[in-house]
Amino acid sequence: MHTRAYRDTLGTFATGIAIVTAVHPTDGPVGLTANSFSAVSLTPPLVLFCAARTSTTWPAIRATGRFCVNILAEHQEELSRQFTGRSDDRFRGIGWRPSGSGAPILPGVASWMDCRIETLHEAGDHTIVIGRIDEHAVEDEQVTPLLYYRSRYARLGAG
Numbered sequence: 001m002h003t004r005a006y007r008d009t010l011g012t013f014a015t016g017i018a019i020v021t022a023v024h025p026t027d028g029p030v031g032l033t034a035n036s037f038s039a040v041s042l043t044p045p046l047v048l049f050c051a052a053r054t055s056t057t058w059p060a061i062r063a064t065g066r067f068c069v070n071i072l073a074e075h076q077e078e079l080s081r082q083f084t085g086r087s088d089d090r091f092r093g094i095g096w097r098p099s100g101s102g103a104p105i106l107p108g109v110a111s112w113m114d115c116r117i118e119t120l121h122e123a124g125d126h127t128i129v130i131g132r133i134d135e136h137a138v139e140d141e142q143v144t145p146l147l148y149y150r151s152r153y154a155r156l157g158a159g
């Protein structure tokens with residue numbers, strides 16, 4: 001099913017873009033761009049993202065038992081690209097600040113959610129990672145989101 005047609009079909013579902021971060025005790029700050037983020041439950045507050053089995057960053061995040069979801073604003077396409085590029089260089093030039101648990105909150109994001117890993121479900125070539133939110137905030141009430149649609153970055157209302 002890993003065909004171009006399958007990707008094209010999935011791509012018709014527009015998503016936001018998140019960067020999932022953590023601080024590993026020896027590797028330091030780690031993170032990856034993810035568009036698989038979804039809200040799961042209001043009570044208790046649960047969210048999820050799907051981590052590829054091939055991801056080299058996911059094991060480092062998993063080892064911390066926590067992750068912070070940073071929801072990107074429309075001007076942050078470059079930041080999104082930075083967190084899909086070379087994994088040893090993703091935090092270059094970024095003045096992040098720690099959440100209450102120490103996880104990186106990236107500058108200029110729309111909002112963030114600091115989570116502890118609640119449950120993991122193996123699903124095909126991904127792991128569904130469910131997190132319970134300990135702390136969260138909207139950083140900018142006026143901001144519009146960065147979107148991903150049909151394998152391209154997009155913005156609200158852009159034709």
Ligand SMILES: Cc1cc2nc3c(=O)[nH]c(=O)nc-3n(C[C@H](O)[C@H](O)[C@H](O)COP(=O)(O)O)c2cc1C
Nearest residue numbers: 032033034035036050051052055056057083084087
């Ligand atoms: C738009 C976009 C969305 C992505 N979403 C995910 C995702 O939901 N889960 C995931 O594991 N990787 C996702 N990736 C790939 C990761 O950002 C990253 O490139 C990949 O995990 C390889 O890096 P790593 O080895 O450091 O994990 C996405 C990439 C792009 C460009």
